[in-house]
């Protein structure tokens with residue numbers, strides 16, 4: 001079981017009834033006297049895995065309440081958005097093997113705005129990246145990236161709606177990330193000027209406007225994809241799902257790969273994995289070479305935005321933040 005054991009759910013706790021009902025009504029598992037053990041998982045929300053002792057049934061619960069404090073409506077709205085996002089993507093036949101979007105099982109506003117989810121046993125992308133970074137197990141990460149590229153290309157291709165992308169939205173996103181870095185004193189006015197100048201060059205490039213909108217995962221980070229056997233992939237954490245340019249997701253994965261190796265001073269080793277991921281993603285288009293050219297020409301912008309997004313996190317040291325910002329600028333200078 002992932003996560004660490006934190007205790008039992010008391011029978012008087014409303015969560016106990018909620019878990020029992022979820023298990024019986026949604027999963028069809030009936031147990032006259034269920035008993036649940038709780039395991040804390042890591043995430044920006046409070047996320048726990050619950051295991052029923054006799055049947056070994058597992059359910060994931062994500063509590064949105066703590067993150068939004070007193071603002072119950074906002075917490076409930078975010079839980080609802082994730083619930084609807086999961087349902088929407090599952091509606092595109094992303095259910096089962098090899099491509100699976102986690103099944104939402106229920107919500108309860110009064111229990112800390114909890115969202116119950118089906119448990120998916122698997123390896124996180126972050127674990128595969130760690131194996132490559134620290135144990136030099138490259139083959140394993142290559143295989144996982146092949147599977148992930150297939151999953152993302154399938155999600156994107158199935159959900160394309162024919163409407164053109166709005167690159168202005170991606171420019172505004174860069175502005176908001178820059179704004180947060182500036183407020184925290186992590187970059188200076190001169191950095192903002194330079195990054196804005198580089199952004200303007202991307203904004204007028206026709207290729208940044210040419211694709212059609214797809215459903216994006218919206219937070220395609222290594223902790224939000226699970227891998228099963230072979231090519232099996234499951235997507236979780238759809239809180240930020242939105243329509244937009246596929247490169248938002250693709251560039252985030254590529255940026256995360258770059259960050260993972262940059263953080264240990266091994267920047268160049270990331271290139272083979274990024275190249276592999278983009279090449280694998282491209283093979284799901286009728287003209288693989290043309291797709292690869294288009295994707296690689298747009299990726300630097302989205303990778304740069306992702307590096308800046310990472311740079312605003314509190315756990316990033318000032319020194320490493322400087323390296324991320326430099327690397328983002330280098331990417332944005334690509335033409």
Ligand SMILES: Nc1ncnc2c1ncn2[C@@H]1O[C@H](COP(=O)(O)OP(=O)(O)O)[C@@H](O)[C@H]1O
Nearest residue numbers: 041042043044045047060118119120223236237
């Ligand atoms: N359905 C699931 N099956 C197995 N593990 C999960 C599932 N959902 C979440 N997790 C685990 O919990 C962590 C946090 O969940 P996530 O939905 O990503 O929350 P957050 O929004 O806080 O990042 C994930 O990184 C993963 O390790």
Ligand SMILES: [Mg+2]
Nearest residue numbers: 043223224237
């Ligand atoms: Mg997450």
